[in-house]
Amino acid sequence: MKDTEERSEAVQDDDLDIPNSACLDYTDQRVSLVTTSGTRITIGCESLLSSNRNQRCLLVGRQASTSDVRIQHGTISRKHAAIFFLDRSLVVKDLGGKHGTTINDARLPCNGSAFLKDGDRILFGNANEHLFVVRIEPDESDANDGDTSTKQSSSNYPQRHDQKLLELAGAGLSGRDKRQAEISAMMATLDNAPVYQKPVLPTEQSFDNVVQDPQVQDESQKMASRAKKxxxxxxxxxxxxxxxxxxxxxxxxxxxxxxxxxxxxxxxxxxxxxxxxxxxxxxxxxxxxxxxxxxxxxxxxxxxxxxxxxxxxxxxxxxxxxxxxxxxxxxxxxxxxxxxxxxxxxxxxxxxxxxxxxxxxxxxxxxxxxxxxxxxxxxxxxxxxxxxxxxxxxxxxxxxxxxxxxxxxxxxxxxxxxxxxxxxxxxxxxxxxxxxxxxxxxxxxxxxxxxxxxxxxxxxxxxxxxxxxxxxxxxxxxxxxxxxxxxxxxxxxxxxxxxxxxxxxxxxxxxxxxxxxxxxxxxxxxxxxxxxxxxxxxxxxxxxxxxxxxxxxxxxxxxxxxxxxxxxxxxxxxxxxxxxxxxxxxxxxxxxxxxxxxSKAGKTDDSLSILLNSRAPSGSAGVSGEIVTPFSLPMYRDEQPNESKRRRLDRKDPLRSKEPERPATGKHKIGGQTGGSNFAMFVADQSVSKTKPIAGRDPREALFQYSEGKSFIGGAYQGNESKLAEKTAEEDLARKGDT
Incomplete structure (x- = not known):
């Protein structure tokens, strides 16, 4: 059974294209990854999942069931990168993710690898809040009588200590008995005294600690002194x-x-x-x-x-x-x-x-x-x-x-x-x-x-x-x-x-x-x-x-x-x-x-969240991320409309859809506009209503009413207005026809 597990793990490493000489054992120095929030991840077999004990690399990704270093971010792939030792040197290998891996602001080629040294900054995908810094320090395990568990169970890392207790509680068991043992160990950790950490603001000193190059550090100190001056x-x-x-x-x-x-x-x-x-x-x-x-x-x-x-x-x-x-x-x-x-x-x-x-x-x-x-x-x-x-x-x-x-x-x-x-x-x-x-x-x-x-x-x-x-x-x-x-x-x-x-x-x-x-x-x-x-x-x-x-x-x-x-x-x-x-x-x-x-630290996961996330099915959200409440009241919903819904709402909006003005309906006038007419008809109706109705009237009579008190006769006909025609040409023809 053990040989079968080793062969399966070897196949898994082969799928990741990890060299056969890769390993995670490096006893001369203590190598770790430190995040901006202060969390330290040791590069070694103790950081592997229980299901990956025979693996030759530390896997970074989003999937909870296979990732030794899990990063919940939209730009992180399920299997994003691998970290291992090769010829006593630390190596990071990109596993072909869409958003890649960046070392000191330089992106690695797809499926490429690079050697790491002390002070290097690693960014997986675009997860800027999870920036890792490589730390290579002398191993002090001998000075502590070889008790590395005491060093890792300090007050600075209470969550790592609780996670190890949960793993040890379920060792050797399976099924219902294993879950009951883990729950009992988790309830026992609740009786421990809580550890409170005061948030530490990022200072110039913390930034200088990341930059280990003496020349660069000297320039940064000069810049800080000039800025202060x-x-x-x-x-x-x-x-x-x-x-x-x-x-x-x-x-x-x-x-x-x-x-x-x-x-x-x-x-x-x-x-x-x-x-x-x-x-x-x-x-x-x-x-x-x-x-x-x-x-x-x-x-x-x-x-x-x-x-x-x-x-x-x-x-x-x-x-x-x-x-x-x-x-x-x-x-x-x-x-x-x-x-x-x-x-x-x-x-x-x-x-x-x-x-x-x-x-x-x-x-x-x-x-x-x-x-x-x-x-x-x-x-x-x-x-x-x-x-x-x-x-x-x-x-x-x-x-x-x-x-x-x-x-x-x-x-x-x-x-x-x-x-x-x-x-x-x-x-x-x-x-x-x-x-x-x-x-x-x-x-x-x-x-x-x-x-x-x-x-x-x-x-x-x-x-x-x-x-x-x-x-x-x-x-x-x-x-x-x-x-x-x-x-x-x-x-x-x-x-x-x-x-x-x-x-x-x-x-x-x-x-x-x-x-x-x-x-x-x-x-x-x-x-x-x-x-x-x-x-x-x-x-x-x-x-x-x-x-x-x-x-x-x-x-x-x-x-x-x-x-x-x-x-x-x-x-x-x-x-x-x-x-x-x-x-x-x-x-x-x-x-x-x-x-x-x-000055505000992000939300940290407690031991219960760690346990539930570790037992969540592959690809599921677990208890973190967005909580969907489809049957809640509209005022408590936090949903973003998709593209189709946004277009449907835009079509209903007259301003965004650029819909022309609709004709008014009904019998009554709205704003001086009669029902059933549009704006052009309204303007035409108003212009016609201001004119004088002349239907059924003699045109000459209608025109002569404006000539009262005025003279439209030229100088040649002054005093001889009788020469003007008193009847129209149609009336003269009708009179001659009668005669």
Missing amino acids: YQLPITNVLKIPSESGRRNSVTALAVDPMGARFVIGSTDNHLRFYDFAGMNRGRQTSFRTVTPEEGHWPVSCAFSNTGDRLIVGTTSVQPVVLDREGQEEIQFVRGDMYVTDQSKTSGHTAAVTAVDWHPFERNNVLTASADGSVRLWKLNGRTQFKKLVCDKVYSVKSLRGQRTSVTALCFHPSGREFAVGTSCGSIQIWNPQRASGRPERTLILAHGDGKPVTSLTYNIDGTQLASRSSEDDQVYVWDPMKVSRSSDLLATCAGAPSLHEHANVAFNQDGTILCIPTSESRSQTEGILQIEGKLQFYKLSDTATKSKLLLSYSTGDISPTIVKWHHKLNQIFLGCADGCSLVFYDLKMSTNGALIPS
């Missing part, structure tokens, strides 16, 4: 993973004034809402995902000064206003595309490029478009067919007086003026209170001939204005009160290229440091373009024009696109081209925000 909150980072299956670039990002919620828009046409209070160290997902307009991705968004509403501009011509929960409140009217004068139409006629909310007026918003107009909207203003009509139009012209596209827009912190960047390269300062159709001040060719201004940002007091162009690797800082054709620069930040046209910049609280996300392509390897991303900080000097580069934070192959520096939280929000987002913070300088999820 210049008060930069970048010592810690919270990563918000991408929720879409593809690399959808982040194109819009906004944070509410209190810093409790933020939204991220990407090229998958979705806008995702995040709340820091609903996150923890193991879960950073959005609580709501909305689509502002089907087929158009968000390009710009901004919260109101009270944080209760959000304006979203997409690549369509109609911006929308959403509430704090993502429900649509107001949709703007569409302009007439056949009208060339933009001041004569009530909405945009081309794609929206930028939106912004008034700093103090909660009902005033600005929108810019490629049609060459900036429009001021009053949310409590006039509507047309339940859609908001703009209140004022500002037609933006180029140096030659021609219409030019608006590519950047931002309000002054005081709200008394706003800055506009155009595709022709000019910066224009407008006063929204004046009725004139000309800007207050204009700067021609800010970044050179033919280079559009794609980003404009004021500092907190409005004394500095930073501009950026997608076709230039420099960021310029201007004095907005002295903008003119001959204005001088306040500062220049060189060496800041970007591969994204919506890349922007951000000021710190006092306006002395400028944060710039940069990205550039290096080379191509096997047809894949290598991209290097950085987050650079420049010191703005009052005396020198050229700014000094203080710090350059490398984001690796992740290309940053949009940055927001929240001054109340003192945290930096960064959107990236792969769909993820990063929140930089400091444990001492920052408040709330990312500190909330970083």
